[in-house]
Ligand SMILES: Nc1ncnc2c1ncn2[C@@H]1O[C@H](COP(=O)(O)OP(=O)(O)O)[C@@H](O)[C@H]1O
């Protein structure tokens with residue numbers, strides 16, 4: 001379990017009075033997160049999620065929280081940040097930045113069928129469109145610059161095969177990012193981490209996207225590639241599942257049609273989506289932070305996905 005900062009009901013008794021939420025009745029640490037410390041919080045008015053941000057700074061956080069509020073106000077299903085009596089949505093707890101957001105109903109669908117992928121694709125397109133007029137900007141802090149900085153840090157830990165793959169892919173992505181096709185891609189606020197565990201379903205009904213803390217302004221296609229690389233694959237081999245991919249991409253395209261540039265960039269972008277998470281998992285695996293309990297994600301999963309994307313080019317977007 002990753003609880004970096006413990007919080008008790010006693011810690012909350014005064015703190016919670018700045019909200020219109022009544023008294024705090026129960027608080028329970030959530031085990032699955034790896035970036036932040038999360039709690040389910042029950043108060044006299046309902047159930048919420050309390051997050052303490054361990055790495056993100058007060059400079060980055062307004063972007064995430066205001067984006068969630070912007071999207072929620074436009075009918076995109078995301079948790080709504082709770083404002084205190086002064087109207088602030090970014091708070092401080094135990095000397096660290098913190099937020100309270102509404103708790104989404106349901107649970108993650110970890111064995112998705114085409115029907116779930118279709119719902120995710122349609123909501124993702126709605127999210128991209130709704131974010132178009134969001135006024136704040138944050139670059140992708142896990143984008144090319146971070147890849148270029150992190151690659152030499154993790155390379156010494158890798159055996160020869162993965163080392164060669166990483167070197168070749170970072171080189172290819174550097175060139176791709178400088179290409180006219182890449183520059184023509186439409187962009188705006190994206191989620192950037194829309195994995196199965198960051199979407200809630202109640203039965204087959206999608207109830208929301210959450211965990212926006214890698215959100216940023218980047219190409220919409222990167223968001224789609226990251227999502228396809230998690231939702232539409234065989235988790236054991238990393239191979240694309242064409243039925244699920246088609247369901248997701250057709251549903252997305254029906255809401256926001258893909259552009260010609262997106263079609264041309266699809267293959268390298270799928271590789272970019274795999275590289276990004278291979279690198280972050282390698283970094284967390286070889287250079288872990290201290291936590292009370294922490295289960296690092298397996299980096300070789302994304303090495304397999306990257307090899308699959310290179311060896312078996314994906315079908316065209318449209
Ligand atoms: N708004 C929410 N509604 C319901 N459950 C949530 C919500 N936010 C987080 N959770 C729960 O907390 C878990 C960890 O949250 P997450 O944001 O993924 O953490 P981290 O960013 O640290 O990886 C999720 O898997 C989910 O079960």
Ligand SMILES: N[C@@H](CCOP(=O)(O)O)C(=O)O
Nearest residue numbers: 033034035193195211277297
């Ligand atoms: N989705 C990423 C890690 C980010 O963790 P999350 O729990 O915030 O989604 C991965 O799988 O490597």
